[in-house]
Amino acid sequence: MSFLRTGLTRTLQIAALLALWQVVHFFTQSVFFTSPTEVFKAFWQLSTVGDMQGITLQKNLWTSFFRVLHGFLWGLATAVPLGVLLGLSNRAYDWLKIVIEPARFIPPLAWIPLAIIFLSGEARYAFIIWLGTFFPVLITTMAGVHSVDRSLWEVGKTFRGSTLQLIWKIVLPSSAPHIASGARLGLGTGWACIVAAEMIGGESVGIGRMIVNYGELIRLDAVVVGMIVIGLLGYALNELLLAFERYCFPWQQKVTL
Amino acid sequence: MNLSARKRLLILLTVALNVGTISAPSIAADAAPEMLKLKLGYNIGSLNREVFLETAFRQGFFKKQGLEIEDKGYAVGGQIVQDLVGRNLDVGLVGISPSLTGVARGGDIVVVASQVKNTAPLIARKSIKSMKELDGKKVGTPGISSIQETMLLYLEKQNGFKTTHVYGKATELVNYMEKGEIDAILAWEPVASQAVAKLDAHYLLNTAIEGAEASMVTMSGKMVREHPKEVVAFLRATRDTQLYIASHMDEVIAIAAEKTGIPADVIKNGMTRSKLFVLPHAINMDSVRLVAEIDIASGKLPDIKPADLDQFLRKAIDESFLKKSMY
Amino acid sequence: MSELVYTNINKTFTTVRGDTVVAIDNINLTVRDGSFVCLVGKSGCGKTTLLRMTAGLDVPSSGSITLNGEPIHGTHPKIGIVFQEDRLLPWRTIQKNVEFGLELAHVGAAERKEKALHYLDLVGLSRFSEAHPHELSGGMKQRAAIARALVNEPEVLLMDEPFGALDAQTRLQMQEELTQIYLRENRTIVFVTHSVDESVFLADTVVVLTPSPGKIQELVAIDLTRPRDRTAPEVIRYMRKIMAHF
Numbered sequence: 001m002s003f004l005r006t007g008l009t010r011t012l013q014i015a016a017l018l019a020l021w022q023v024v025h026f027f028t029q030s031v032f033f034t035s036p037t038e039v040f041k042a043f044w045q046l047s048t049v050g051d052m053q054g055i056t057l058q059k060n061l062w063t064s065f066f067r068v069l070h071g072f073l074w075g076l077a078t079a080v081p082l083g084v085l086l087g088l089s090n091r092a093y094d095w096l097k098i099v100i101e102p103a104r105f106i107p108p109l110a111w112i113p114l115a116i117i118f119l120s121g122e123a124r125y126a127f128i129i130w131l132g133t134f135f136p137v138l139i140t141t142m143a144g145v146h147s148v149d150r151s152l153w154e155v156g157k158t159f160r161g162s163t164l165q166l167i168w169k170i171v172l173p174s175s176a177p178h179i180a181s182g183a184r185l186g187l188g189t190g191w192a193c194i195v196a197a198e199m200i201g202g203e204s205v206g207i208g209r210m211i212v213n214y215g216e217l218i219r220l221d222a223v224v225v226g227m228i229v230i231g232l233l234g235y236a237l238n239e240l241l242l243a244f245e246r247y248c249f250p251w252q253q254k255v256t257l
Numbered sequence: 258m259n260l261s262a263r264k265r266l267l268i269l270l271t272v273a274l275n276v277g278t279i280s281a282p283s284i285a286a287d288a289a290p291e292m293l294k295l296k297l298g299y300n301i302g303s304l305n306r307e308v309f310l311e312t313a314f315r316q317g318f319f320k321k322q323g324l325e326i327e328d329k330g331y332a333v334g335g336q337i338v339q340d341l342v343g344r345n346l347d348v349g350l351v352g353i354s355p356s357l358t359g360v361a362r363g364g365d366i367v368v369v370a371s372q373v374k375n376t377a378p379l380i381a382r383k384s385i386k387s388m389k390e391l392d393g394k395k396v397g398t399p400g401i402s403s404i405q406e407t408m409l410l411y412l413e414k415q416n417g418f419k420t421t422h423v424y425g426k427a428t429e430l431v432n433y434m435e436k437g438e439i440d441a442i443l444a445w446e447p448v449a450s451q452a453v454a455k456l457d458a459h460y461l462l463n464t465a466i467e468g469a470e471a472s473m474v475t476m477s478g479k480m481v482r483e484h485p486k487e488v489v490a491f492l493r494a495t496r497d498t499q500l501y502i503a504s505h506m507d508e509v510i511a512i513a514a515e516k517t518g519i520p521a522d523v524i525k526n527g528m529t530r531s532k533l534f535v536l537p538h539a540i541n542m543d544s545v546r547l548v549a550e551i552d553i554a555s556g557k558l559p560d561i562k563p564a565d566l567d568q569f570l571r572k573a574i575d576e577s578f579l580k581k582s583m584y
Numbered sequence: 585m586s587e588l589v590y591t592n593i594n595k596t597f598t599t600v601r602g603d604t605v606v607a608i609d610n611i612n613l614t615v616r617d618g619s620f621v622c623l624v625g626k627s628g629c630g631k632t633t634l635l636r637m638t639a640g641l642d643v644p645s646s647g648s649i650t651l652n653g654e655p656i657h658g659t660h661p662k663i664g665i666v667f668q669e670d671r672l673l674p675w676r677t678i679q680k681n682v683e684f685g686l687e688l689a690h691v692g693a694a695e696r697k698e699k700a701l702h703y704l705d706l707v708g709l710s711r712f713s714e715a716h717p718h719e720l721s722g723g724m725k726q727r728a729a730i731a732r733a734l735v736n737e738p739e740v741l742l743m744d745e746p747f748g749a750l751d752a753q754t755r756l757q758m759q760e761e762l763t764q765i766y767l768r769e770n771r772t773i774v775f776v777t778h779s780v781d782e783s784v785f786l787a788d789t790v791v792v793l794t795p796s797p798g799k800i801q802e803l804v805a806i807d808l809t810r811p812r813d814r815t816a817p818e819v820i821r822y823m824r825k826i827m828a829h830f
């Protein structure tokens with residue numbers, strides 16, 4: 001029953017916000033201030049007919065989504081093993097620190113000129129998204145490994161487990177919630193990068209590309225549609241992964257972010 | 258230093274920092290007296306900076322008119338118009354298509370003169386012998402808002418072919434073509450000339466429509482209303498620049514070659530094919546009308562009924578300043 | 585014969601500031617096979633340190649610990665330990681937790697399962713074999729930890745204040761259950777606690793330790809049948825005897 005009530009409250013809140021927006025638009029009458037009705041019309045147009053090249057909103061969105069997924073999976077595949085290794089071996093970390101530490105502060109977008117020159121096609125996007133995912137996941141994985149409860153490790157020792165056994169049976173399962181959390185954040189950063197990544201150009205499909213195109217044409221209604229859709233999908237993905245985490249690691253008390 | 262002294266120092270620093278940043282703009286804004294400072298936007302890689310503005314700066318044509326120019330480069334016309342509409346620019350050397358779009362969307366901007374015509378060359382891989390063969394292929398343009406995009410749509414309609422349009426910075430289009438991501442380019446010179454020099458490509462067209470409008474002098478509405486004299490002065494400066502370029506071609510090309518790193522003959526080839534910077538600044542209204550029609554059909558401009566089109570164009574274009582500038 | 589002998593055990597620590605602290609000063613003790621020994625004392629008397637050294641998690645500064653005549657170097661397969669925190673692996677079921685030691689020793693799956701279920705039954709957790717630790721109460725989790733230690737069939741079971749984190753009621757109950765387990769299994773148990781009444785209830789011998797430095801003051805033999813009546817006058821007498829040292 002309370003679920004319905006929350007749903008109703010939320011709907012009313014959104015409706016009130018939209019009404020306010022419409023009123024402000026009416027009063028400002030600025031070329032820069034679009035209105036909910038215009039946004040909705042644009043949304044309808046983009047979903048049914050498509051953009052100026054006839055590509056629908058859905059196609060643009062899913063194209064971008066799969067690009068992000070691609071880069072994200074690569075990010076996981078590279079960052080998690082490396083993060084575990086660096087978390088376990090202080091020596092390895094000291095060694096690689098000189099490369100990793102400065103590198104992770106370079107924003108993914110700064111890599112764009114390099115991406116254009118050295119890569120082509122989908123690889124460019126995968127690379128930028130990979131950058132956005134790799135470093136957050138690497139750092140959280142390392143932190144996860146470091147945060148393994150020493151007392152659990154001791155239990156393993158008293159049962160005379162070898163170091164390898166203990167890593168496999170205690171460290172990894174123990175760090176799993178942290179890695180999952182880091183992966184979720186990494187996906188978030190990757191998703192946030194897609195607009196900028198698609199601004200690279202060299203493509204005609206993609207939600208980021210769509211936003212840039214409509215921005216050039218001062219079609220702010222369509223731009224807002226793109227922004228809302230990106231925000232909603234990012235939110236949905238986050239919630240999905242959170243639910244997944246809660247299911248896999250029921251013993252963890254989490255801060256949901 | 259004890260805690261309270263440290264706190265005081267921190268507060269002092271914070272206040273000083275804030276005061277400094279607030280007052281900074283006013284300090285920088287002190288231009289020379291009587292000179293009007295204008296913020297100008299141009300398309301990167303279009304030679305508007307390296308040939309047009311460079312010549313004007315070196316010869317002091319703007320200074321002579323009492324104008325001080327602060328120039329900014331943009332990837333494509335649509336972005337120049339964004340800033341013009343948003344009052345971050347006073348004047349743009351920007352395509353007719355994005356300019357019209359800006360006006361149509363309610364932007365307070367006005368087109369006052371033609372700046373550069375043509376510069377819509379179509380180049381393709383040597384294996385593509387005619388436009389019909391472009392059907393189903395990928396063509397790169399500087400952006401959806403550009404006049405070059407409009408010209409491509411025109412050519413497709415006229416010649417019965419359809420392509421996938423790929424957008425990118427003009428300076429990167431050659432790179433994409435080299436990688437095989439696109440098969441042809443329709444972008445401002447000297448991009449086409451560079452592509453032909455660097456890759457196995459050739460010109461299908463020197464320019465889409467001979468004598469068609471491309472880059473315009475577009476001013477913010479504020480500029481036109483509050484500084485009409487300076488608008489005229491600006492156009493005088495641009496005419497002086499053009500005359501100088503026309504009579505000192507090799508000199509300006511050499512300077513541009515040095516600035517861009519593009520070989521002089523490549524620049525010359527592009528400039529010659531598009532007759533850049535040498536055609537008069539009077540606006541070719543037939544061309545403008547054609548561009549408007551194409552853009553309405555493609556959706557770049559909102560639906561304007563034919564009867565209202567003339568009214569729209571009168572709102573968007575004002576040649577009175579140009580007339581005044583002709584001495 | 586699982587006789588545990590401590591000979592001239594000394595342990596010194598160097599603090600962060602560089603001072604030397606003598607934690608344990610020349611402790612000698614023999615734990616007979618099958619006996620239940622409690623180490624009782626206030627904090628700082630070295631009782632936990634002694635236990636950890638026996639488990640192989642720490643080393644004496646000098647002296648030796650032997651099991652059946654063999655010196656102990658590090659962890660020993662026949663010595664198990666239960667900590668104050670249950671230290672169960674949260675991602676495993678109770679059964680899988682209990683199997684853990686056997687798993688590390690590469691025992692086969694069928695045998696592991698059989699043994700685990702046997703000991704879960706012993707501690708009364710058969711119904712919860714498929715549950716996860718976070719679903720169990722504190723007392724139940726400790727029982728699982730005990731089962732986990734027992735499943736390896738250790739000769740000596742070390743217990744470091746295993747009921748310290750539980751509420752009073754559960755604690756009393758666990759003491760009774762441990763007594764039952766002891767009577768059934770008859771393993772050697774070395775049990776650390778700071779609770780005098782707990783030690784008298786459980787042990788054959790109570791080793792009274794005083795801190796700074798840790799020294800054995802007295803060995804009190806508890807000559808009573810199990811299970812013991814906590815309120816019986818003899819029990820109270822033993823408690824008084826021990827408490828005289830504090």
